[in-house]
Amino acid sequence: MRYIYLLTILLLFSCNNERTLLLPEIENATVTEVLDVSPAYIFYDETEPDSTLLNRKNLISTTNWLVNVDKRLTLKQAIPKIIMMQEKKRNAKMHKNEDAKNYFTCNDTSIQNLGFLEFTDVVFNEKIKIDTVYHKYNLPTKENLMSKAGFHAQSTIPLVFDEKNQFQIGKQQFNIDNLKNELDKLTEINFIGIHLQLYFNKSLSFQEYITIKRKIISYNSDLISVDFNEYIY
Structure with a gap:
């Protein structure tokens, strides 16, 4: 099953709730397909103190991570959650996969499909x-x-x-x-x-x-x- 279909299902029914996550848009992404993945979501949620709601319960440390961040969030709101996830993966002591990478999921407007921006080695x-x-x-x-x-x-x-x-x-x-x-x-x-x-x-x-x-x-x-x-x- 293609990951694109799976992503659509997860976005619609994450946390057993209908939530809207607006992906950031890019053009001509160099990565358009990622296999062996697990997703995380950082929602824009005005009911939360910092306007963010993080769902990372499906993350598996040995897989490639697709981090879906709502494009409306500011860096002040989103970066602490991203750092938290990075540290979780970097500090994993068991079941570690050195080849697993981290990507931001984006909407590639040039192909009307998903594109991915790697940030594995970025230190915020x-x-x-x-x-x-x-x-x-x-x-x-x-x-x-x-x-x-x-x-x-x-x-x-x-x-x-x-x-x-x-x-x-x-x-x-x-x-x-x-x-x-x-x-x-x-x-x-x-x-x-x-x-x-x-x-x-x-x-x-x-x-x-x-x-x-x-x-x-x-x-x-x-x-x-x-x-x-x-x-x-």
């Missing part, structure tokens, strides 16, 4: 103070990043995404639509390559987060790498 870091994190990790500050006279080795570039569909590099702020253009400029300056560290405002919706991640993943190349640590501020 919460409650980061954006004004101090650069010093803590020995990174250039936002003020002096772009004032340097060129780069002489692969450079770690902090990309700071705010809640207004904009991102910041150094002191400069850009619309998200200009992301590829600005990364191309950075790789022209540093032909050795750049390493991106991603900072996300906690007020971003999960849909906005998925949209940004899909864009960045599509830019991965010999000159652009992305840190597995992601920071929520």
